[in-house]
Amino acid sequence: MREFNLPLFMKVKPGAVKELKENLSLYFPEITGKKVLVLTTEGLLQRLDKKVTVLLSQLEEYEVVSVEASSYDYAVTAAKKTSMDGIRMIIGFGGGTALDTAKYAAFVANVPYIAVPTALSNDGVCSPVSVLFSKGNRMHAFTSKTPDGLLIDTDIIMNSPRLLLEAGVGDIISNYTALYDWELDCRLNHGQPNDFAYMLSERALNALLYSNIKSFTSQEGVKMLAQSLVLGGIAMQIAGSSRPCSGSDHLFCRALDELFDHGLPHGIAVGIGTIGAAWLQKRDYRMLIDFLKDYGIDINPKRRGITEVMFVRAWLFARDVGKDRYTILDNMEMMPRRMKEEVFKELYALMCKI
Numbered sequence: 001m002r003e004f005n006l007p008l009f010m011k012v013k014p015g016a017v018k019e020l021k022e023n024l025s026l027y028f029p030e031i032t033g034k035k036v037l038v039l040t041t042e043g044l045l046q047r048l049d050k051k052v053t054v055l056l057s058q059l060e061e062y063e064v065v066s067v068e069a070s071s072y073d074y075a076v077t078a079a080k081k082t083s084m085d086g087i088r089m090i091i092g093f094g095g096g097t098a099l100d101t102a103k104y105a106a107f108v109a110n111v112p113y114i115a116v117p118t119a120l121s122n123d124g125v126c127s128p129v130s131v132l133f134s135k136g137n138r139m140h141a142f143t144s145k146t147p148d149g150l151l152i153d154t155d156i157i158m159n160s161p162r163l164l165l166e167a168g169v170g171d172i173i174s175n176y177t178a179l180y181d182w183e184l185d186c187r188l189n190h191g192q193p194n195d196f197a198y199m200l201s202e203r204a205l206n207a208l209l210y211s212n213i214k215s216f217t218s219q220e221g222v223k224m225l226a227q228s229l230v231l232g233g234i235a236m237q238i239a240g241s242s243r244p245c246s247g248s249d250h251l252f253c254r255a256l257d258e259l260f261d262h263g264l265p266h267g268i269a270v271g272i273g274t275i276g277a278a279w280l281q282k283r284d285y286r287m288l289i290d291f292l293k294d295y296g297i298d299i300n301p302k303r304r305g306i307t308e309v310m311f312v313r314a315w316l317f318a319r320d321v322g323k324d325r326y327t328i329l330d331n332m333e334m335m336p337r338r339m340k341e342e343v344f345k346e347l348y349a350l351m352c353k354i
């Protein structure tokens with residue numbers, strides 16, 4: 001039986017950073033008084049100086065290091081430092097750059113890892129994967145570990161850039177199309193989706209989909225977003241792959257990342273890919289569009305800077321970036337390229353009317 005680890009604690013509330021010491025004493029008494037490495041990014045130390053002060057005041061011995069780049073090499077260097085300097089725990093404070101680096105460094109150095117996210121832009125916050133730059137300056141997903149504890153301070157999240165919160169929602173709606181692709185794969189390849197992973201991913205999606213609070217300015221709205229993203233991460237952990245939350249929706253995003261320097265956050269590109277994937281799957285994509293509209297999230301590719309050429313090329317390339325997993329895109333394999341181009345052009349025109 002596969003083993004998986006769940007975080008020992010998860011606090012989602014205003015002022016959650018104040019609860020570090022209490023939770024460390026309770027769950028990691030052996031760390032008390034030992035050296036802790038805090039990985040963050042430079043801008044945050046200034047922007048959130050009060051929160052940083054509160055966090056650090058609860059630690060006895062610590063070192064704060066600003067992550068220069070979320071690269072594999074940098075994360076391994078941080079892991080080496082952890083082992084050589086007798087550091088017993090790593091805390092990641094920040095967005096993806098700090099958290100993915102901290103997560104991987106803790107995994108390599110085999111020390112507990114606490115995540116204190118300052119944005120909720122994707123489901124990586126609690127996933128067992130670190131997305132880091134590696135060879136050829138390309139992003140690569142490395143097997144990593146889920147956090148051993150999570151402090152999600154909703155005061156911090158509510159003040160994070162709106163675009164990142166929108167991206168968080170975009171990453172969650174992909175569960176809708178990812179689960180369909182996963183089932184499709186299983187049906188054709190005689191497998192079966194893991195029931196619990198499937199259920200958690202579905203719950204993460206439905207919690208937002210059927211909620212009356214579609215808001216980034218209420219504590220409750222931010223809390224729900226956080227919980228859904230964490231549930232998605234746990235679903236991936238249980239499944240032992242990203243399948244519960246990543247299908248053709250994510251393949252579109254990966255293709256776009258590989259082909260173009262588009263500058264969109266992951267969750268926004270995934271959101272665009274999800275509407276496309278739902279349309280290709282002949283499912284209720286309008287329901288998703290209405291849902292995003294309730295949040296005030298613009299998913300029109302043209303307004304997001306994606307031209308028709310970029311859009312069509314990314315969809316044509318999407319299957320090639322994820323050949324290992326069967327998705328709705330494989331159903332189009334027999335179709336001549338010209339015909340596929342027409343399909344994606346039609347989809348672009350449709351999405352530009354949103």
Ligand SMILES: [Zn+2]
Nearest residue numbers: 122123171270
């Ligand atoms: Zn994602």
